[in-house]
Amino acid sequence: MLNFNFCAPTYFEFGKGTEAQAGPLVKRFGGTKILLHYGGGSVKKSGLLDTVVASLRESGLEFVELGGAVPNPVDSKVYEGIELCRKEAVDFVLAVGGGSAIDSAKAIAAGAVYDGDFWDFFQGKGVEKALPVGVILTIAAAGSEGSVNSVITKESTNEKRGCGGEVLRPVFAILNPALTQTLPPYQTAAGSTDIMVHVIERYFSNTKEVEITDRLCEAVLKTIITETPRVIENPDNYEARANIMWAGMVAHNNLCGVGREQDWVSHGMEHELSAFYGATHGAGLAVICPAWLKFVSRKNPGKVVQFAVRVWDCDMNFEHPELTAAEGIERFENFLRKIGMPSSIKEFGAKEEDIPKLARHIGSVSETEKNFGGYVKLDLGDVEAIYKLAY
Amino acid sequence: MLNFNFCAPTYFEFGKGTEAQAGPLVKRFGGTKILLHYGGGSVKKSGLLDTVVASLRESGLEFVELGGAVPNPVDSKVYEGIELCRKEAVDFVLAVGGGSAIDSAKAIAAGAVYDGDFWDFFQGKGVEKALPVGVILTIAAAGSEGSVNSVITKESTNEKRGCGGEVLRPVFAILNPALTQTLPPYQTAAGSTDIMVHVIERYFSNTKEVEITDRLCEAVLKTIITETPRVIENPDNYEARANIMWAGMVAHNNLCGVGREQDWVSHGMEHELSAFYGATHGAGLAVICPAWLKFVSRKNPGKVVQFAVRVWDCDMNFEHPELTAAEGIERFENFLRKIGMPSSIKEFGAKEEDIPKLARHIGSVSETEKNFGGYVKLDLGDVEAIYKLAY
Numbered sequence: 128m129l130n131f132n133f134c135a136p137t138y139f140e141f142g143k144g145t146e147a148q149a150g151p152l153v154k155r156f157g158g159t160k161i162l163l164h165y166g167g168g169s170v171k172k173s174g175l176l177d178t179v180v181a182s183l184r185e186s187g188l189e190f191v192e193l194g195g196a197v198p199n200p201v202d203s204k205v206y207e208g209i210e211l212c213r214k215e216a217v218d219f220v221l222a223v224g225g226g227s228a229i230d231s232a233k234a235i236a237a238g239a240v241y242d243g244d245f246w247d248f249f250q251g252k253g254v255e256k257a258l259p260v261g262v263i264l265t266i267a268a269a270g271s272e273g274s275v276n277s278v279i280t281k282e283s284t285n286e287k288r289g290c291g292g293e294v295l296r297p298v299f300a301i302l303n304p305a306l307t308q309t310l311p312p313y314q315t316a317a318g319s320t321d322i323m324v325h326v327i328e329r330y331f332s333n334t335k336e337v338e339i340t341d342r343l344c345e346a347v348l349k350t351i352i353t354e355t356p357r358v359i360e361n362p363d364n365y366e367a368r369a370n371i372m373w374a375g376m377v378a379h380n381n382l383c384g385v386g387r388e389q390d391w392v393s394h395g396m397e398h399e400l401s402a403f404y405g406a407t408h409g410a411g412l413a414v415i416c417p418a419w420l421k422f423v424s425r426k427n428p429g430k431v432v433q434f435a436v437r438v439w440d441c442d443m444n445f446e447h448p449e450l451t452a453a454e455g456i457e458r459f460e461n462f463l464r465k466i467g468m469p470s471s472i473k474e475f476g477a478k479e480e481d482i483p484k485l486a487r488h489i490g491s492v493s494e495t496e497k498n499f500g501g502y503v504k505l506d507l508g509d510v511e512a513i514y515k516l517a518y
Numbered sequence: 519m520l521n522f523n524f525c526a527p528t529y530f531e532f533g534k535g536t537e538a539q540a541g542p543l544v545k546r547f548g549g550t551k552i553l554l555h556y557g558g559g560s561v562k563k564s565g566l567l568d569t570v571v572a573s574l575r576e577s578g579l580e581f582v583e584l585g586g587a588v589p590n591p592v593d594s595k596v597y598e599g600i601e602l603c604r605k606e607a608v609d610f611v612l613a614v615g616g617g618s619a620i621d622s623a624k625a626i627a628a629g630a631v632y633d634g635d636f637w638d639f640f641q642g643k644g645v646e647k648a649l650p651v652g653v654i655l656t657i658a659a660a661g662s663e664g665s666v667n668s669v670i671t672k673e674s675t676n677e678k679r680g681c682g683g684e685v686l687r688p689v690f691a692i693l694n695p696a697l698t699q700t701l702p703p704y705q706t707a708a709g710s711t712d713i714m715v716h717v718i719e720r721y722f723s724n725t726k727e728v729e730i731t732d733r734l735c736e737a738v739l740k741t742i743i744t745e746t747p748r749v750i751e752n753p754d755n756y757e758a759r760a761n762i763m764w765a766g767m768v769a770h771n772n773l774c775g776v777g778r779e780q781d782w783v784s785h786g787m788e789h790e791l792s793a794f795y796g797a798t799h800g801a802g803l804a805v806i807c808p809a810w811l812k813f814v815s816r817k818n819p820g821k822v823v824q825f826a827v828r829v830w831d832c833d834m835n836f837e838h839p840e841l842t843a844a845e846g847i848e849r850f851e852n853f854l855r856k857i858g859m860p861s862s863i864k865e866f867g868a869k870e871e872d873i874p875k876l877a878r879h880i881g882s883v884s885e886t887e888k889n890f891g892g893y894v895k896l897d898l899g900d901v902e903a904i905y906k907l908a909y
Contacts (some may be wrong), residue, residue: 128695128760130533135526141777142521304519336757338744339765342737349732364728369519373777374730382773386532386764 128337128386135380137273138299141373142164142364144264145303149179149276150186156259156298158219161190162212164232165223166197170265173309179223179263191215196224199401199408200231202281205245208235221261222297225318226269226278226408229262233277234258249279254292256291262300267372268318270325270379272300280402285488287398302376304368312359316466317409319355321350321373324412328391329384331423331430331502337387340435344383349437350374352462359466390501393419396513399485404475411475413468417460418517423503424452430502431455436439449517472517479518486510519728519777527691528664532764536692537654540570540612542579547650547689549610550579553603555623556614559657564700570614570654582606587615590792590799591622593672596636599626603649608887612652613714615690616709617660617669617799622655624668624686627743629641629770630733640670645683657698658763659709659769659800660788661716671793676879678789693767705748707857708800710746713766714739715803719782720775722814722821724892728861730780731823733772739829741765743853750857781892784810787904790876795866802866804859809908814894815843821893822846863908870909877901 138156140148144174153161161174161183168178183190193208211217212235220239222232236258238245262272271277274298280287307315330344357367375404377383396419397411424431430447435441435455444451464470477485486507489499499505505513531539544552554567561567574581583638584599598751602608603626611630613623627649629636639645653663662668665689671678698706721735741761748758768774787810788802815822823839826832826846835842855861868876877898880890890896896904 128533128757128764129538132529132531134529137526138523140523142519145521204533338761339738339741339768342741343734343768346733347730348735350733353729366519369725370729373519375778377730377734377773382768511694 129334129388131385133385134293134383135273135296135382137272137297137380139302139376140299141302143303143305146175146178146299146306147182148301149261149263150182150184152299152301153183153219153251153261154219155187156219156261158188158221158259158261160215160217160219161188162208162215162220162235163190163192163223164196164220164235165194165206165397166225166228167194167424169309170223172374173306175263175265175306176223179221190221192397196228198227198437199280199405200227201458202246202279204231205234205238205279207368209245212239218258219261220258221263223263223265225264225266226271229260229269229271229297230277230279232260233271234279236293236449237292244302247290248279248290249281254290254294255347257292257294259298260295261272262297264300264372266310266314266317266318267368267375268321270284270322270375272297272302274477275374276396287402287403289365300376302372302374304365306315306366307368307372308363310362312362313407313410315358315362316355316376316468317407317413319351319371319409319466320413320463320468321349321409322371322378324393324416325378325384327416328393329387329389330434331504332387332503334387340385340387343377344439347378347383352438355466388501392500392505395489395499396510399488400472400475403481403485404477406475410469411449413463414470414472414517415513417456418494418513419465420459421516422509422513423450424456426503428452472514477518482511482514482518485514520725520779521794521862522776524540524772524776525684526687526773527663528688528771530664530691530693531762532691532769534694534696535640536694537566537569537697538838539692540652540654541573541575541691543690544574544579544610544612544652545577547610547652548734549579549612549650549652550881551610553599553606553607553608553611554581554583554614555587555599555619555626556585557616557619558585560700561614566654566656566697567614567790570612573705574891582608587619587622588672589618590678590796593637593670594736595622596625596629596670599623600629600636603630608653609649611649611726612654614656615668616655616657617662617691620660620662620688621668621670623651624648624662625670627687628686639674640679641859645681648683648685650689651686655678655691655697655763657705657709658759658766659712660782661695661713663688664767664771675703676790678793687729690748691767693763695756695763695793698759699754699756699761701753703753703858704798705899706749706753706799707746707859708798708804709766710742710762710800710857711854711859712763712800714814715807716769716785718807719784720778720780721825722781723778723781724893727777731774731776731778736828738765738769738774746857748865779892783812783891783896786880786890787901789865790879791863791868794872794876795868797866801860804854805861805863805908806904808847808854809848809904811850813904815840815847817894819843863905870903873902873905876905
């Protein structure tokens with residue numbers, strides 16, 4: 128186990144009816160003038176926004192609204208939010224929605240108190256200061272409600288990039304599983320896939336002797352495997368929704384990732400699919416991650432075998448562990464198909480001749496042309512090979 | 519799953535050499551005049567106290583020392599600490615040691631800023647204010663480094679009682695697994711048992727549909743089962759020590775217990791053994807917990823069967839699940855014996871005729887004569903029966 132530090136101070140209010148706590152919680156965490164940031168019309172249609180607005184008013188809080196955060200949130204909306212925060216002297220950003228609204232809110236919160244272009248933070252500059260961010264979550268997926276991360280797409284160049292910093296971790300998050308019951312099955316399944324891959328990117332590590340974090344990773348994965356088919360079959364299953372929602376937070380606040388090297392290749396490769404074809408992030412991961420597993424299991428099978436046995440309950444083949452690994456990957460793929468996820472990048476509109484371009488774009492964006500990946504180091508030829516396996 | 523809130527903001531510095539961060543961390547969390555509280559001579563002999571003192575001095579911090587925290591820490595030491603804090607205008611309490619030093623430090627921190635008898639907090643009064651507490655941990659066991667709890671024994675009446683409050687959660691904890699390498703096997707094994715039972719008291723719940731917390735509980739238990747025999751065999755095994763130490767924190771910061779009823783019967787019954795016979799807490803639990811499992815498995819077998827299958831890898835006997843439950847308890851007992859834990863309360867000096875007295879004392883202390891336990895409700899006759907099973 129490697130030395131590490133860990134601090135996850137977000138306050139979680141979890142369960143039925145908790146969105147009515149929005150006002151009191153904003154007040155408790157020092158907000159007086161709020162930017163209320165959300166996505167499309169669903170939070171309006173469902174009445175959630177009305178509940179939140181009523182709660183803010185009851186607590187005597189002023190607020191301005193900014194809707195229109197889109198999936199794979201974009202820099203133009205962030206600039207708009209920053210300007211609004213400055214003009215209205217906002218001191219607290221409240222996101223109502225999923226990972227997109229939250230990530231957009233985090234970028235706005237950092238940019239509003241920065242004397243420069245917020246995009247600097249997405250090009251490696253450390254984030255030292257930000258307005259406090261609160262969250263009312265409407266989909267279990269990104270884990271942004273408990274994480275330090277934000278991912279924004281720069282529209283002019285199609286760059287989807289991340290930044291991280293402790294000041295971006297939400298001060299509070301309201302998680303009501305009932306709010307996720309109206310999600311379409313595709314979004315639900317893509318969310319569960321995202322949760323699984325957040326764990327997988329931490330699980331596949333060359334750091335030895337990390338039994339506790341391995342076991343915690345496996346706990347989250349098994350929960351998602353058990354509970355997701357239940358909500359696909361019955362979207363109103365509150366209990367299964369609740370287990371997925373809490374698992375989604377545990378998957379990404381880094382409890383599962385401390386003390387070990389991590390490997391974020393599947394996310395890196397998926398970001399290209401979102402940027403170029405508008406793929407839903409979790410659906411993109413459902414195609415990339417199994418392809419990546421097939422590729423790395425040839426070069427470094429050890430952890431793939433453990434994944435097969437412990438997560439997918441495969442019988443260990445002691446003579447031919449590579450068959451166990453293959454069986455595990457196959458069960459993962461079957462699971463993804465069962466919950467309605469795609470199995471080829473063709474389904475997003477990708478053409479075979481696009482593959483070199485996708486790989487080159489990763490090389491230029493990540494500036495890691497010759498040093499991509501952790502569990503297995505990849506060059507651009509390897510990245511192309513993985514995209515081909517995903518084709 | 520029940521509604522819940524969760525917030526665990528402790529900052530953890532984990533790994534080799536981290537005790538040298540004591541000074542900078544105290545400073546970062548606002549301390550200027552420190553009460554340095556520890557137990558016996560081992561932290562002096564090992565040189566740990568010198569390292570901590572040097573770090574405090576380098577950071578320009580003033581401090582006063584209070585040694586002598588004993589296992590099952592006592593009220594007299596707490597009164598002494600409170601007086602010292604007031605006299606010296608202490609604004610930060612730093613505990614160096616295990617659960618005893620930490621629990622004692624927490625009680626001192628609460629009492630020092632309270633205009634009354636600190637024992638009020640251990641009789642049900644809420645703790646609203648306390649000096650900040652920092653921790654340098656020397657044994658993986660109590661989980662007090664990440665928890666809101668403190669347990670103190672009132673010497674005059676032999677009452678061992680707990681109190682809890684968010685302000686008692688340490689602001690930082692330094693966890694260096696190497697510091698635990700000098701522990702005798704018995705203390706190491708008792709620590710691992712304590713960790714397991716912290717999880718078990720949360721695991722055995724009548725709350726349905728708590729897959730994520732069940733799985734997290736099982737992850738911690740399996741880690742302790744795998745790693746403890748390795749450190750009993752080789753006390754210098756840093757990696758196994760590291761896994762146990764982090765598991766000990768996860769076991770008790772309540773991540774494993776949210777959204778579900780909990781059942782703290784084994785702790786309640788063990789406290790009597792510590793109070794009357796001076797039993798090491800974890801060793802007492804090693805006797806009580808399996809006896810309790812035997813008793814409850816007759817009345818409410820469901821979760822015991824799951825415990826047997828998922829934690830102890832028992833084959834499920836679908837025709838006779840009670841045999842599966844029994845097999846799981848037997849494997850637990852064999853494990854405890856293998857790591858050197860006792861199997862009868864006789865080993866602490868208890869006599870059969872003491873049993874009614876122990877049970878009555880629980881009744882009077884807990885004021886729950888007719889309402890003890892959660893997974894299975896117990897009356898005093900049941901408590902006696904469990905002590906008899908443990909005899």
